Amino acid sequence: MIGYFGYPDPQIIEKAVREFDGPFIDLDVEAGESDPDFLNSSSCRIVRNIIANGLALKEKLDVVLASVGPEKCDGGRYAARILAEEGLNVIESENLNMTRRPLIISIAKAPLTEKVDLVMKSIIEPIETKLIECKPKAGFWGVPPNDFRLLEPFPDETHIFGWIRCVEAGVPADLSYELEVEPDLPTVYFAQSFCAKSNLARRLAENNRGLYIDCDRRASRSLISRIEAFLSLG
Amino acid sequence: MLFADCGSSYTKLIGENDESPEIVSTRDFLGRPAQKITAATGHLGKKYTDVFIGELEALALGAREVIEDDDFTVVDVGSRDVKIIGYRDGAVKRLEWNDSCGAATGLTIDLIGRYYEIDFGEIEPAAKPAPVTCGVFGIERIFDSIIEHGDPSTGIASFVGGVAANIFRTAGRPEKLYLSGGLCKNKLFVESIRRQCEPVLLGRALLAIGVRTHFRKKSAHMTKI
Numbered sequence: 001m002i003g004y005f006g007y008p009d010p011q012i013i014e015k016a017v018r019e020f021d022g023p024f025i026d027l028d029v030e031a032g033e034s035d036p037d038f039l040n041s042s043s044c045r046i047v048r049n050i051i052a053n054g055l056a057l058k059e060k061l062d063v064v065l066a067s068v069g070p071e072k073c074d075g076g077r078y079a080a081r082i083l084a085e086e087g088l089n090v091i092e093s094e095n096l097n098m099t100r101r102p103l104i105i106s107i108a109k110a111p112l113t114e115k116v117d118l119v120m121k122s123i124i125e126p127i128e129t130k131l132i133e134c135k136p137k138a139g140f141w142g143v144p145p146n147d148f149r150l151l152e153p154f155p156d157e158t159h160i161f162g163w164i165r166c167v168e169a170g171v172p173a174d175l176s177y178e179l180e181v182e183p184d185l186p187t188v189y190f191a192q193s194f195c196a197k198s199n200l201a202r203r204l205a206e207n208n209r210g211l212y213i214d215c216d217r218r219a220s221r222s223l224i225s226r227i228e229a230f231l232s233l234g
Numbered sequence: 235m236l237f238a239d240c241g242s243s244y245t246k247l248i249g250e251n252d253e254s255p256e257i258v259s260t261r262d263f264l265g266r267p268a269q270k271i272t273a274a275t276g277h278l279g280k281k282y283t284d285v286f287i288g289e290l291e292a293l294a295l296g297a298r299e300v301i302e303d304d305d306f307t308v309v310d311v312g313s314r315d316v317k318i319i320g321y322r323d324g325a326v327k328r329l330e331w332n333d334s335c336g337a338a339t340g341l342t343i344d345l346i347g348r349y350y351e352i353d354f355g356e357i358e359p360a361a362k363p364a365p366v367t368c369g370v371f372g373i374e375r376i377f378d379s380i381i382e383h384g385d386p387s388t389g390i391a392s393f394v395g396g397v398a399a400n401i402f403r404t405a406g407r408p409e410k411l412y413l414s415g416g417l418c419k420n421k422l423f424v425e426s427i428r429r430q431c432e433p434v435l436l437g438r439a440l441l442a443i444g445v446r447t448h449f450r451k452k453s454a455h456m457t458k459i
Contacts, residue, residue, distance in 0.1 A: 211329055222315070222331035229290035233326045 001060045003027045005050045006067025006076050007123050007172040008093035013065060016091070020062040024124045027053040027064065030146055030217075044194045045146045045216050047075035054083045061088060069094030071172035073196060100169040100177065106160035109134035112151040115160060116144050119168045138231055139187030140164075141210075142201060146192060147219040153228045154188075161187065163197070183208040186234030188227055190214065209234070236269070237449065238283070239292065239441035240276035243313035243341060244416065247271075248442040255439040273449040275441055287448045289441060290329055293414065294319050296444030300436060301412060307405045308412040310440065311423075313341040318405050330404060340416050343394060343423065346376065350386045354394075354422040357387050359429055363395025372396055391422065398426035407431070414440040 002020050004013070005027040030049045033056040035041075039048050054064060066080035071094065084090040105115050105122075108131035118127050134157045141162035145151065161181050166172050181187060181204060189205040191198035193216040205212035211230040215223060239246040239255075245263040246255040260278065273285035275292040287295075297308040297319060304324040310317045316339055320328030347354055366372035372393050379389025405411055410432045417423045418435040427433040 206327075209325060211326070225288050225290055226329045226331055228288055229294065230326060230329055232288075232291050233294050 001025055001057065002063055002065065003054060003057060003061045003088075004065040004067075004124075005079070006072035007095050007167055008065040008067050008091075009095045009097075010170075012091060012093045013124065016063060016065055025053075025057070025061075026120065026123075027057075028144075029053075031056070042194060044073075044075050044192050046143070046192055046195075047073075047079050049146070050076070050079045051082055054079075054088055055086060058086065058088055064088050064090045066090050066092050067095065067172075068092045069096060069173060070175075071095040075195075094173075096173050098171055098174055100171050100174070103165065103168055104129060104133075105131060106165045106168050107133050107136070109156045111156055112140060112154040112158045112160070113148050115158075116148070116151060116164060119160070119164050120144055122168060136182070136185055138234065139182060139185045139210075140190065141181060141187055141204065142190035143192065143195075143197065145190060145215060145219070146217055147215060149224065150190065150213075150215060150219045150227065153224060153231060155231070159185070162189075162201075179204070181208055181210075185209065186231065187211075188213060188230065192216070235272040235449075237442050237446040238271045238274040238276070238279060239289075239439075239445065240274055240278035240282065241312055242277050243344075244438075245276070245278075246438055246442045248439055248446060250446070253439075254437070255442050257438060273445045275445050285449060285452070287445055290317055290319065290331060292441040292444035292448065293317050294321075294326065294444065295447040296414075296440035296442070297321075297412065297436075299443050299447050300440070306410070306412055307408040308414060308436070308440075309401055309405055310414040311340050311401065311417045312415055313344070314339055316401060316404070318401075320406060320408075328406060332404075339397075343397065343417065343420065346373070346390060346393070350376075350390065352387065352390065354390075354420050357391050357422050359422060359426040360388070360391040360395040362392070363399045363426065363429075364389075364392035366393060366396030366400060391426075394420075394422050395426040395429070398423060399430060402427065402430040410434060412436055414438070 002024045027050045028046050033052040035048050035052050068077040068080050080090050105118050136159035137155050137157040139159050143163045166178050187210045189201040189210045189212050191201040191214050193214045202212045235250045237248050245260045248255045271282040274283040275287050275289050280286050293310050307320045316332050318330040364375045375392045376386045376389035380386050412434045414436045
């Protein structure tokens, strides 16, 4: 089993495919594992997922491909160190590619949950899709939320911005691209609670036609209602 | 036609041409024979109608119906939650809804008033509101007041002042704050808000008005189709 988190350098992913047996498992995604006691509960849920999943799968993981550069965050860098100290085989990676690929999924008509899932899967292997571009009715900016229910209120004609768009374009460390938005498009600017990106999200929401939201583990009823109300009133 | 805001403690009903709502305790409303509700919002609203609208949307539509400004902030303090909507240049800029802790909302203030048998209208707002990060812990102020002054009034004033200060801060410290909900009738709360900014009272019908507006728009759209 090959574990990974963030968006490792594609060359390192290719090398891992040659040297180890799959399947690939995204350690960013919550899988019901308990957090180890040494983790701070007021820290990013995604980083806690990485460490909890890594430790739970320790005996099954041949390797962990760890994003530790600006395409991820310091939280990822520290998680890589913690997993290595706990005895896992960690290969650190920085993905600094700045040559953008054309977008298909982020600007297509399809349920937002499906689009986000497809983009994240494209990290490991190219996705064949017949999705068709659409004119946007709303925007979602940010990273994949820990709770995908946040994405359910959005119309199919939602365009994706922020880090997820950067991932599809192959440039996860391109901050300028991450900050490109459509100012007049009603957009929900999302960050995981305790994430440094929350400052970007809040600022973008304030300066454009946006709603800032953050969420830790589970989306509350009021949070979903705020999204629904914004998309309706937007 | 009848439009309803079915809250946890009170249900507000408004007809097609009414300006003020009928207010009935939700417990009594649930005990009524099945009543035809045209459209509704609120925690229990979905049970009574096929035309349901979320509470934040109802509050926003009701506010847009009665407030002429394009820049405004409206707060609805209910029994168990607080909703805040801010508009700027006619567009929604702020949508807040704290439904995870009702300790510093209408029900807590109501319970305190009943327990100590006090008239909120006879208590002066506190010069210095207490920091009320949690309504349950904030009740300590009232206990301290009884110990120090022999009566709870000072503590209650500090507590209500603290709730008002929290709402003012969460609303973004506006110069003017439109107030919706039962606390519009609580003189101590209103005067505590006045210590922070100018309060404008909108009464208890705002969400029901918003439901009615939503239904009218929906009907007009269907007629066009």
